[in-house]
Amino acid sequence: MRAHPDLVVQGAKGAHDQSDFLLVRVTASNGLTGYGEVSATPLWSGEDGTTADHLIQTVLARRR
Numbered sequence: 001m002r003a004h005p006d007l008v009v010q011g012a013k014g015a016h017d018q019s020d021f022l023l024v025r026v027t028a029s030n031g032l033t034g035y036g037e038v039s040a041t042p043l044w045s046g047e048d049g050t051t052a053d054h055l056i057q058t059v060l061a062r063r064r
Contacts, residue, residue: 020049
């Protein structure tokens with residue numbers, strides 16, 4: 001969803017009018033659950049949802 005024109009952030013790298021996020025839920029072996037997010041906006045954060053998901057699935061998922 002695009003931001004209302006009054007809420008668009010302008011910076012040296014251009015306008016930031018859309019924010020995509022990747023959400024992750026982590027559950028520890030003791031049942032404790034936590035949540036995290038990735039601001040998946042390459043121009044601003046240097047990360048995109050595809051590479052963040054790949055890292056989560058291949059490096060962080062089901063570590064014991």
